[in-house]
Amino acid sequence: GAAELGPYRHYMQKEIFEQPRAIGDTLEGVAGIVPELFDGIGQDGATGASAYRVFQDIDKILILACGTSYYSGCTAKYWLEGIAKISTQVEIASEYRYRDSVPDPKTLVVTISQSGETADTLAALKHARSLGMEQTLTICNVATSAMVRECKLAYITRAGVEIGVASTKAFTTQLAGLFLLTLAIAQAKGRLSDVDEARYLKEMRHLPVALQSVLALEPQIIGWAEDFARKDNALFLGRGLHYPIALEGALKLKEVTYIHAEAYAAGELKHGPLALVTSEMPVVAVAPNDALLEKLKSNLQEVRARGGVLYVLADGDTKIKSSDGLHVIRMPEHYGALSPILHVVPLQLLAYHTACARGTDVDKPRNLAKSVTVE
Numbered sequence: 163g164a165a166e167l168g169p170y171r172h173y174m175q176k177e178i179f180e181q182p183r184a185i186g187d188t189l190e191g192v193a194g195i196v197p198e199l200f201d202g203i204g205q206d207g208a209t210g211a212s213a214y215r216v217f218q219d220i221d222k223i224l225i226l227a228c229g230t231s232y233y234s235g236c237t238a239k240y241w242l243e244g245i246a247k248i249s250t251q252v253e254i255a256s257e258y259r260y261r262d263s264v265p266d267p268k269t270l271v272v273t274i275s276q277s278g279e280t281a282d283t284l285a286a287l288k289h290a291r292s293l294g295m296e297q298t299l300t301i302c303n304v305a306t307s308a309m310v311r312e313c314k315l316a317y318i319t320r321a322g323v324e325i326g327v328a329s330t331k332a333f334t335t336q337l338a339g340l341f342l343l344t345l346a347i348a349q350a351k352g353r354l355s356d357v358d359e360a361r362y363l364k365e366m367r368h369l370p371v372a373l374q375s376v377l378a379l380e381p382q383i384i385g386w387a388e389d390f391a392r393k394d395n396a397l398f399l400g401r402g403l404h405y406p407i408a409l410e411g412a413l414k415l416k417e418v419t420y421i422h423a424e425a426y427a428a429g430e431l432k433h434g435p436l437a438l439v440t441s442e443m444p445v446v447a448v449a450p451n452d453a454l455l456e457k458l459k460s461n462l463q464e465v466r467a468r469g470g471v472l473y474v475l476a477d478g479d480t481k482i483k484s485s486d487g488l489h490v491i492r493m494p495e496h497y498g499a500l501s502p503i504l505h506v507v508p509l510q511l512l513a514y515h516t517a518c519a520r521g522t523d524v525d526k527p528r529n530l531a532k533s534v535t536v537e
């Protein structure tokens with residue numbers, strides 16, 4: 163009801179603004195990186211399976227999820243391979259369950275789900291188990307869900323109840339949980355130095371404050387949303403860790419504004435989608451560095467005659483400034499490995515304010531359900 167919404171117009175907006183709190187709660191009590199954070203939840207509060215043993219034994223990771231949760235998995239792949247040095251595969255749950263794959267019992271199967279009730283993800287988990295992969299862990303927002311009951315190990319995100327159909331705070335808390343998982347696996351395998359652990363934890367503790375200053379960019383994002391509300395299409399570009407963030411930005415825009423949006427790895431622009439760029443196709447670039455921006459700008463220059471316009475969510479350490487056909491919002495800082503958690507927030511706000519400008523039913527977009535419990 164209205165009382166719960168407080169100063170906000172919609173749950174989606176409220177949930178976007180709850181992220182500093184949600185991430186703060188996620189980090190509460192995390193004094194150091196310990197695999198025990200991921201121990202199983204035993205029956206009647208008894209201690210469940212030990213994550214430490216599992217982490218020592220496995221030599222690859224298979225992530226299974228859908229939608230936004232799939233994109234948090236895609237982001238985590240960069241952390242798991244880059245920091246924990248563990249081979250990681252990320253699959254759309256509904257695809258994995260229906261294809262022949264090569265199972266390896268030394269795999270840790272990680273499901274990611276806000277609701278813990280998504281039929282495709284539950285079925286993919288059962289499929290993995292039927293192939294002999296017994297080591298299972300879930301990153302889930304609902305402690306009493308089927309997913310948590312079905313997995314040996316569990317990490318419960320502290321987003322709190324998420325009402326808006328478009329997932330926002332569940333995504334960033336999943337990312338925080340997946341970053342902790344990366345550090346915990348690295349530690350169990352002896353791949354995390356004390357110096358690095360201390361540095362990463364310090365960066366994580368800074369997240370609530372960093373998120374607040376990103377949320378303060380809202381007025382600038384509203385300016386962008388006024389332009390987007392009049393478009394029918396948009397392209398999102400990102401690379402590396404920010405490619406999944408571009409995908410998530412495009413999904414958010416589609417869900418709540420009904421604008422057709424697509425995301426590409428930035429280097430792919432010239433391999434095809436550049437043909438689509440006109441004054442009617444805004445191009446959003448997430449966190450590019452200065453060198454990449456120069457390339458993007460020259461790509462767009464080629465279509466400048468046709469009015470290509472670039473919206474850049476620049477990293478804190480880039481020098482780029484707004485000019486004709488180039489709109490820049492600079493992030494307050496440079497965030498290193500945790501950057502995806504910060505860069506997704508302006509994209510959530512862009513989708514939200516564009517939806518408001520178009521007058522759609524933001525919290526309950528047409529044709530969609532909050533959790534998809536049927537195939």
Ligand code: AGP
Nearest residue numbers: 229230231275276277280328329
């Ligand atoms: C995100 O905004 C979506 N509405 C949707 O993609 C969602 O993330 C997906 O259905 C998975 O749900 P889950 O996290 O509850 O499993």
